[in-house]
Every structure is written in structure tokens, then in C-alpha cells.
Amino acid sequence: MSAAVSEAERRELEAFLFLEARLADTSRYAEWEALVTDDMSYWVPAGPVQPGADPAAGLSYINDNRARLATRIRQLQTGKRHAQTPVSRLARSLSNIEVLAATDGEYTLCATQVVYEVATQASARLQLWPGRVTYRLRRAEDGSLRMAAKTVELVTAGEPLPNLAFLL
Amino acid sequence: MTNYGDLVGGDRVHASLYADESVFADELDRIFTRGWVFVGHDSEVAEAGQWVTRRIGREPVIMTRDRDGSVHVLANRCSHRGTALCWEHRGRATSFQCNYHAWTFGLDGSLRAVPYPAGFEKDRVSLGLDRPAQVDSYRGFVFANLDGSAGPLAAHLGRGGVDMIDRLCDLSPTGTIHLAPNWIGHQVHSNWKMWPESDNDGYHLNWVHASMVSSAPDTYYQETVLGGETGNQSLAVDWGDGHVELDFRPSYRRELAWLGVTRERVASYCDALVAARGAEAANRSLWDGPPHGLIFPNLFLGELNLAIIEPTSASTMVHWHTAVQLDGVDEAFNRRILRQSEAAMGPAAFIVPDDAATAERMQLAVDGVQPGWASAADPRGWIDMSRGLGRERTEPDGRKAALISDETTNRGFWRQYRTVMSR
Numbered sequence: 388m389s390a391a392v393s394e395a396e397r398r399e400l401e402a403f404l405f406l407e408a409r410l411a412d413t414s415r416y417a418e419w420e421a422l423v424t425d426d427m428s429y430w431v432p433a434g435p436v437q438p439g440a441d442p443a444a445g446l447s448y449i450n451d452n453r454a455r456l457a458t459r460i461r462q463l464q465t466g467k468r469h470a471q472t473p474v475s476r477l478a479r480s481l482s483n484i485e486v487l488a489a490t491d492g493e494y495t496l497c498a499t500q501v502v503y504e505v506a507t508q509a510s511a512r513l514q515l516w517p518g519r520v521t522y523r524l525r526r527a528e529d530g531s532l533r534m535a536a537k538t539v540e541l542v543t544a545g546e547p548l549p550n551l552a553f554l555l
Numbered sequence: 556m557t558n559y560g561d562l563v564g565g566d567r568v569h570a571s572l573y574a575d576e577s578v579f580a581d582e583l584d585r586i587f588t589r590g591w592v593f594v595g596h597d598s599e600v601a602e603a604g605q606w607v608t609r610r611i612g613r614e615p616v617i618m619t620r621d622r623d624g625s626v627h628v629l630a631n632r633c634s635h636r637g638t639a640l641c642w643e644h645r646g647r648a649t650s651f652q653c654n655y656h657a658w659t660f661g662l663d664g665s666l667r668a669v670p671y672p673a674g675f676e677k678d679r680v681s682l683g684l685d686r687p688a689q690v691d692s693y694r695g696f697v698f699a700n701l702d703g704s705a706g707p708l709a710a711h712l713g714r715g716g717v718d719m720i721d722r723l724c725d726l727s728p729t730g731t732i733h734l735a736p737n738w739i740g741h742q743v744h745s746n747w748k749m750w751p752e753s754d755n756d757g758y759h760l761n762w763v764h765a766s767m768v769s770s771a772p773d774t775y776y777q778e779t780v781l782g783g784e785t786g787n788q789s790l791a792v793d794w795g796d797g798h799v800e801l802d803f804r805p806s807y808r809r810e811l812a813w814l815g816v817t818r819e820r821v822a823s824y825c826d827a828l829v830a831a832r833g834a835e836a837a838n839r840s841l842w843d844g845p846p847h848g849l850i851f852p853n854l855f856l857g858e859l860n861l862a863i864i865e866p867t868s869a870s871t872m873v874h875w876h877t878a879v880q881l882d883g884v885d886e887a888f889n890r891r892i893l894r895q896s897e898a899a900m901g902p903a904a905f906i907v908p909d910d911a912a913t914a915e916r917m918q919l920a921v922d923g924v925q926p927g928w929a930s931a932a933d934p935r936g937w938i939d940m941s942r943g944l945g946r947e948r949t950e951p952d953g954r955k956a957a958l959i960s961d962e963t964t965n966r967g968f969w970r971q972y973r974t975v976m977s978r
């Protein structure tokens with residue numbers, strides 16, 4: 388299933404995802420946070436997800452409501468978050484972008500994402516974070532896009548993972 | 556042969572113990588083969604046929620529940636040609652069938668069936684799965700001793716292990732707990748012993764966790780571990796036998812501080828606990844909360860989290876954790892525990908990733924240290940662990956205790972290490 392959107396609208400949606408990706412890659416926390424809604428949810432499940440699964444039923448790597456996401460960003464901004472001091476060097480590739488649903492200024496998209504990370508804080512290892520991302524985007528009153536939900540299903544979810552302290 | 560008495564002093568240890576491969580091999584033998592090791596909680600295999608996979612040191616095992624209700628711990632290795640019988644983290648089976656030549660084992664590990672039996676002359680009884688010589692449990696916590704030489708579990712747990720497990724389970728109105736539906740593995744490029752240390756180090760909080768403290772300032776860590784050197788009454792405790800604890804109880808200024816709520820918010824839980832245990836005992840538990848300590852060598856009771864410290868090589872390990880769920884409470888209460896756990900534990904949480912970065916930095920610095928440097932004419936590679944040694948006191952109940960920031964917990968771990976590594 389994919390939703391019919393105009394070419395212009397599709398380009399606008401993709402541009403938003405690329406901006407979000409670049410701000411996350413470059414650890415521009417305040418600018419990234421400005422893209423999200425007041426009810427943003429950010430979910431990185433710790434295992435394969437069954438359709439309709441309740442994120443609250445088990446333990447996730449990340450299961451942030453807006454308040455906890457704000458704490459996460461505040462912590463990164465202290466400059467004392469050792470797990471991100473210095474910040475990881477990051478580059479992510481987004482592909483396979485599909486618009487799954489579009490109704491009343493709200494859009495559901497999915498994409499495939501691979502984040503390349505060098506964990507500069509200690510081990511300086513190259514780490515790969517491949518996964519499938521689902522976004523819920525919504526138009527604000529001024530018509531611009533905001534992100535209301537981001538779910539990252541890592542293909543490595545459920546296996547032991549190293550520190551995941553940057554914005555996935 | 557390494558003489559561990561030369562590498563572990565009462566107030567210092569030699570850094571080669573975190574890096575040397577032959578030390579790691581000795582640990583797998585003397586700690587993880589000859590000693591008791593935590594395997595899992597029996598609620599993980601509540602029903603017959605449920606199984607989970609674990610490691611005892613590097614030995615892969617299956618913990619499963621038999622039809623008669625007993626819990627077995629079995630080597631996850633076919634006795635024919637050595638194939639793993641289970642390759643996922645958990646599942647359910649009526650028997651274990653190897654996919655290579657289809658030998659079939661019962662839930663008790665006995666060999667039940669072999670295809671083409673005519674060519675098979677050995678006694679099947681001799682070909683059951685390997686299993687630890689001793690498996691025992693206390694309040695659902697299942698431990699195993701691979702070689703059978705460790706003596707009874709009760710002697711291993713001692714007062715400290717029993718006291719900490721009791722305080723955790725007694726928070727439940729039924730006196731029993733179960734675990735969250737999944738464990739999360741945190742992979743760290745550090746020696747495993749840095750985790751019994753840092754999980755129970757009351758000295759590092761103000762620095763390693765400064766970012767958490769300033770961005771989430773309303774946690775109970777404020778009253779229990781922060782402030783100046785003498786600013787709170789929490790204790791670093793050595794129970795003996797390698798079991799150690801950061802005892803927050805003297806610092807709590809209100810009941811339920813450990814849960815971050817008032818009594819009104821969890822009234823039905825408190826009522827159930829009072830009904831089950833009487834007002835005095837229940838109120839004591841509501842103030843005291845769960846323990847924060849280590850059961851030697853691999854089980855961390857982190858308030859309402861359990862963590863297993865799994866060594867994978869001299870310089871790598873996995874810190875596995877899950878959340879404790881209380882029986883006899885409503886779902887909202889247990890979900891509060893899950894959300895607390897997500898904030899504290901695992902690769903993306905607010906606390907443990909900073910310990911992981913620190914442990915990896917420590918590993919970077921110890922990786923090349925050689926055991927021979929300890930006793931060279933110009934000794935190198937010793938690291939200090941003397942803090943608070945002079946002000947340790949023995950409590951009336953026999954525990955050694957000092958200020959929360961003193962290294963009493965780390966010395967307690969290492970004293971047991973020296974004892975068992977010297978056997």
C-alpha cells in the first residue's frame with residue numbers, strides 16, 4: 388500500500404526526512420528538536436516487532452514520550468554525556484522512501500536507513516546501524532512539516548548492541 | 556602459573572588482571588567452572604517446555620522446565636557431534652531435536668531417540684547432554700556450579716546474598732517476582748570485572764553521571780549518592796563472600812523514594828503489601844526499597860533491574876539486563892518499573908552508557924599491561940583501591956561498611972576474587 392501524493396508534496400516530504408537525517412548526523416540537537424511535535428514519540432524496539440505490538444509491554448532500547456525525549460536532548464547538551472563526548476562521527480544513508488498514508492495533513496512514511504558511526508568516545512570502532520524507519524509527519528498551523536513519531540527497527544535488535552547514545 | 560596473591564593486594568590490584576588472556580582462562584576455570592554462577596529466574600520458564608539460553612562462563616546452556624515442574628540446566632550442545640540445540644534466546648519445546656542427525660533429547664537432557672538405531676551400540680544413558688553437576692535455586696533465582704566442587708548454594712549466598720534477594724522479593728505482596736518479557740544485551744569492549752566494580756561503585760556518580768544528574772534532577776540519586784563526601788548516610792557494604800552492596804536505606808527521606816512516587820499514587824499496591832505482611836514489615840519495605848548490590852560473580856541486583864555480567868573474552872563482555880516485575884500488583888505498577896528500567900539500563904539509557912564509555916576508556920589504558928610488571932624492579936601497572944580503608948567499620952551484624960564513596964565494595968569483590976583464584 389502506498390498513498391497518492393503529488394510530486395511536489397513527495398519532494399517536500401523527502402526533503403524533510405533528509406533535513407532530519409542531517410541534523411541527527413551532525414548532532415545539531417536544538418535544531419533537530421525544533422522539528423518535532425509536542426506529542427512526539429521516539430521508539431527503538433529491542434527485538435522484532437509484531438504488527439500492532441504495544442511498545443509499553445516490554446523493554447525497549449528507547450521508548451521516549453516527549454518529556455523523556457526532552458531529557459535525552461538536555462543530557463546530550465550538558466557536554467558531560469561521556470557516551471557522546473566527543474560526539475560520534477556519523478553519516479547515514481536513507482533509501483526506499485515510501486509514503487504509506489496521507490490524510491488531513493498527516494503522513495506515514497517508511498524508509499531504510501544505515502547509520503555509519505565511529506564511536507570516538509573510546510573504542511573508535513566503526514559501527515553499523517541498519518534498520519527500517521517509520522515516520523509520522525504532521526503539518527503545523529503554518530503548514531510546515533513536523534515529526535510526530537519515529538520508530539527505528541534495527542535489524543540487529545535483540546542482539547547485544549554497543550552504546551547507542553546519538554540520535555538514531 | 557600466575558600467583559594471584561601477588562596481583563591482588565588489600566588496597567590495590569594489578570591492571571594485567573583486566574587484559575591478560577591466561578588470566579581470563581583461569582577465571583573461566585576457577586570462578587565460572589568451580590564456583591556458583593547465576594543462570595536465570597525460574598519464572599522465565601514458568602511452563603513446561605519453555606526454555607531460555609544462557610552462558611555459564613563460556614559454556615552455552617539451556618534452562619528449561621520439565622513436565623514434573625523441575626528446572627533443568629543443560630549444555631546447549633548435542634552429545635553426538637556438538638551442534639547447538641537452541642540458537643535463539645528463548646522458545647518452547649516438547650523435546651530438543653538436533654538438526655544435524657536428528658538425535659532427540661528430553662527436557663531433562665536424556666537421549667531419547669536416535670535415527671537408524673541398528674548402527675548404534677553405545678548405551679544411550681551415557682549420551683545425555685552434559686549438565687552442571689549442581690543446580691539449585693533460592694526464591695526462584697537459579698544458580699549452577701559446573702564441576703560440583705563449590706559446596707552448597709546456601710553457603711555461597713551467605714547472609715548477603717540471601718538478605719538482598721529477600722529484600723527484593725519481599726517487595727511483592729505475594730513474595731514472588733517474575734521478569735520483564737525480554738533481556739537487553741549491552742556489548743562493551745571492557746573486561747567483565749569492570750562491571751561488578753562500577754555497578755557497585757559509590758564514588759563515580761558525581762562525575763560519570765553528571766549529565767544525568769543535571770538533566771534529570773529529580774531522581775532518588777540526589778539523596779542517596781550525591782552531595783559531598785559526608786553529605787549522605789548511604790553505605791558501601793562488604794557482606795563477605797564477594798557479595799557487596801551500595802546500601803541507600805539510611806539516606807531515604809521518604810517512603811517509596813526508590814519508586815519516585817507517593818503512597819497515594821500506588822495505594823492499592825501498598826494496601827496489598829500491608830495485607831500480606833502486616834503494617835510494620837510492609838512499611839519497612841516501602842521505605843527501604845530494593846537492594847543495589849552484586850551477588851558474586853555475575854548477578855547485579857540494580858534496584859528493580861537484574862543484570863547478568865557475561866564475560867566473552869579478556870577484553871569484551873555483555874551486560875545483560877531485564878526488569879523485575881512484582882507478582883500480585885496491577886499492570887500500571889509493573890509498567891512504571893519497565894519505564895524506570897529503560898531510563899537507567901542498556902545501550903541507549905541515561906545512566907549505563909556513560910559507565911560503558913568509562914569502562915572502554917579503562918580497557919584502552921590497561922590493554923597492554925603484563926603480569927610480570929607487577930613485581931619488576933621498577934613495578935608498573937598497579938591501580939589503587941584504598942579509598943576509605945582506614946574508616947571501614949564492622950557493623951554489629953558483621954558487615955563491613957564505610958561511606959558510600961569508599962571503595963569497600965570493590966575491595967570486597969577483589970578479596971573474594973583472590974581467594975577463589977588462588978584455589
Ligand code: FES
Pocket residue numbers: 633634635636637638653654655656657658
Ligand atoms: S550432531 Fe546432533 S545429531 Fe549429530
Ligand SMILES: [Fe+2]
Pocket residue numbers: 753754759763764906910
Ligand atoms: Fe555508574
